[in-house]
Amino acid sequence: MRRxxxxxxxxxxxAVRYGTRRDxxxxxxxxxxVDLMRETVAQPAALVDVTRLASTIEGxxxxxxxxxxxxxxxxxxEHPAVRQRYPALARAILAGASAQIRNMATVGGNLLQRxxxxxxxxxxxxxxxxxxxxxxxxxxxxxxxxxxxxxxxSSCIATHPSDMCVALAALDAVVHLAHEDGERSLPLTAxxxxxxxxxxxxxVLRPGELVTGVELPRLPLAxxxxxxxxxxxxxxxxxxxxxxxxxEVEAGIVQDVRxxxxxxxxxxWRARHAEETLRGQAVGEPAFRRAAQAELAAAVPRAHNGFKxxxxxxxxxxxxxxxxxxxA
Amino acid sequence: MVVNGRPVRLPEDPxxxxxxxxxxxLGLTGTKxxxxxxxxGACTVLVDGARILSCLALAVQYSxxxxxTIEGLAEDGQMGPVQRAFVDHDGFQCGYCTPGQICxxxxxxxxxxxGAPSHVTADLTGTVEASAAEIRERMSGNLCRCGAHNGIIxxxxxxxxxxx
Ligand SMILES: Cc1cc2nc3c(=O)[nH]c(=O)nc-3n(C[C@H](O)[C@H](O)[C@H](O)COP(=O)(O)OP(=O)(O)OC[C@H]3O[C@@H](n4cnc5c(N)ncnc54)[C@H](O)[C@@H]3O)c2cc1C
Ligand code: SF4
Ligand code: FES
Ligand code: FES
Numbered sequence: 001m002r003r004x005x006x007x008x009x010x011x012x013x014x015a016v017r018y019g020t021r022r023d024x025x026x027x028x029x030x031x032x033x034v035d036l037m038r039e040t041v042a043q044p045a046a047l048v049d050v051t052r053l054a055s056t057i058e059g060x061x062x063x064x065x066x067x068x069x070x071x072x073x074x075x076x077x078e079h080p081a082v083r084q085r086y087p088a089l090a091r092a093i094l095a096g097a098s099a100q101i102r103n104m105a106t107v108g109g110n111l112l113q114r115x116x117x118x119x120x121x122x123x124x125x126x127x128x129x130x131x132x133x134x135x136x137x138x139x140x141x142x143x144x145x146x147x148x149x150x151x152x153x154s155s156c157i158a159t160h161p162s163d164m165c166v167a168l169a170a171l172d173a174v175v176h177l178a179h180e181d182g183e184r185s186l187p188l189t190a191x192x193x194x195x196x197x198x199x200x201x202x203x204v205l206r207p208g209e210l211v212t213g214v215e216l217p218r219l220p221l222a223x224x225x226x227x228x229x230x231x232x233x234x235x236x237x238x239x240x241x242x243x244x245x246x247x248e249v250e251a252g253i254v255q256d257v258r259x260x261x262x263x264x265x266x267x268x269w270r271a272r273h274a275e276e277t278l279r280g281q282a283v284g285e286p287a288f289r290r291a292a293q294a295e296l297a298a299a300v301p302r303a304h305n306g307f308k309x310x311x312x313x314x315x316x317x318x319x320x321x322x323x324x325x326x327x328a
Numbered sequence: 329m330v331v332n333g334r335p336v337r338l339p340e341d342p343x344x345x346x347x348x349x350x351x352x353x354l355g356l357t358g359t360k361x362x363x364x365x366x367x368x369g370a371c372t373v374l375v376d377g378a379r380i381l382s383c384l385a386l387a388v389q390y391s392x393x394x395x396x397t398i399e400g401l402a403e404d405g406q407m408g409p410v411q412r413a414f415v416d417h418d419g420f421q422c423g424y425c426t427p428g429q430i431c432x433x434x435x436x437x438x439x440x441x442x443g444a445p446s447h448v449t450a451d452l453t454g455t456v457e458a459s460a461a462e463i464r465e466r467m468s469g470n471l472c473r474c475g476a477h478n479g480i481i482x483x484x485x486x487x488x489x490x491x492x
Contacts, residue, residue: 001343003341003343004342004343005342006342006386006388008389027386027389029384030384030385030386030389031366031381031384034345034384034385034386035365035366035384038364047342047386049388049389051389074378074439074444077444077445078442078443078444078445080453083445083452083453084452084453087452090445090452091447091452094445094446094447094449095447097366097469098369098468098469098470099379099432099435099436099439099446099466099469100369100372100379100380100381100432100435100469101366101381101384101469103378103379103380103435104380104381104384104385234465234468235447235464235465235468236468236469
């Protein structure tokens with residue numbers, strides 16, 4: 001591991017002052033970054049520890065919930081307001097990693113965790129455009145069973161691995177950011193970039209920009225939301241496909257819906273085509289299937305991940321069936 | 329930092345992991361290095377009561393915190409109740425994963441006590457109980473290559489009611 005300077009930020013001003021230094025990176029729980037530094041995928045000259053910044057979870061004036069970026073994943077999933085009002089978020093976090101990792105991982109670090117593409121990690125042996133721009137992508141013709149089918153490009157087909165982000169994408173979450181030049185907020189769905197021809201630029205963040213928190217808006221239908229994750233083993237594995245969903249039904253008709261997919265997209269994938277297809281339709285499998293297929297129509301499967309297309313369609317149907325069971 | 333009740337100096341080099349601090353600097357080799365990537369749980373320790381992976385933790389981040397390892401669990405030279413239960417229920421074979429399993433189980437017990445839900449909890453707003461299914465899910469971050477899982481689950485179930 002390359003030598004680095006370590007500094008602990010006591011407040012946001014402190015953090016962004018250090019953070020705008022050349023080759024500095026913010027450090028949350030370290031569960032992703034320490035690993036990447038050992039593999040020399042990341043080689044920061046300085047780490048700015050942001051785990052002592054705001055970690056509070058509190059209601060907003062507009063009836064939403066604001067979560068500090070330093071909040072540990074386990075405490076977010078455990079929070080009564082999250083469990084009652086945004087169960088998809090609690091379920092998504094609990095479906096990810098292990099209890100020990102969730103105790104360490106912060107919300108900010110979870111948002112900005114890097115892909116788990118094995119070629120991205122294999123500095124010595126593999127070509128990867130995301131890690132080393134212009135090198136090529138060994139996944140496209142390689143072992144791509146775990147890779148994305150939506151939002152891909154001829155440069156990169158890596159998935160965004162976060163479960164939490166999929167729920168946040170479905171629930172209209174907003175990300176709060178701070179920089180030496182000031183603060184701004186973005187919808188979570190605008191934070192991550194699809195790879196295009198620059199997979200190395202993963203987010204819209206400017207160098208040194210800090211995530212200070214995530215805000216969930218007031219969203220009554222989210223009280224009936226859930227998250228389902230399909231994986232190779234029942235626990236402690238990344239998603240092959242996952243679905244976060246919330247539905248509001250009246251007299252058997254879908255009034256409103258939120259849907260996002262994990263494991264299939266290069267970013268946490270908000271399924272807007274599916275949502276549009278579903279609004280105003282009678283609940284039931286035919287409408288659910290049409291909606292899911294509308295979203296997956298753009299899928300570009302590779303040699304080993306074609307199964308994800310139908311798996312995603314079926315998982316969407318399964319989750320919507322579960323959420324609308326009493327309405328049918 | 330305090331380790332098993334004793335004050336400890338942090339390393340000068342920020343690259344030192346909490347695991348290496350324990351094993352290499354302090355000679356506390358009970359905590360094991362399995363994968364050093366967060367995948368096996370062998371390096372699990374308790375920090376202020378919460379279970380974490382010491383292999384992915386930079387020691388400098390834990391200044392001012394209280395770390396408890398397998399070496400700190402005995403009370404008056406006697407094994408703690410979770411340790412005792414692992415012996416009674418054959419909760420290990422080679423023993424390599426055992427310190428991590430035991431620290432993890434103690435952390436898990438406090439999570440259940442304060443009502444934290446898990447992936448297999450059906451009702452997120454209800455109460456949680458230490459059923460075998462709950463324990464299996466909650467302990468999934470601790471692998472055992474010997475396959476002693478049935479004994480591990482039995483030991484934890486037996487010890488959980490009695491608290492750590
Ligand atoms: C074995 C294993 C299994 C896993 N399984 C899953 C899984 O099934 N599902 C899942 O979703 N995740 C999984 N994870 C990933 C885990 O969720 C992430 O590692 C974790 O969320 C990262 O959070 P952190 O605080 O440790 O981030 P760090 O490792 O500290 O940082 C990650 C990145 O975020 C940046 N960063 C951190 N905080 C901020 C901030 N406030 N502002 C700006 N940038 C910031 C860092 O610079 C770094 O680039 C797994 C990880 C491991 C090791
Ligand atoms: S899929 Fe993306 S991350 Fe994986 S090797 Fe190709 S360019 Fe790299
Ligand atoms: S050694 Fe830490 S998880 Fe394997
Ligand atoms: S007892 Fe041998 S690895 Fe678990």
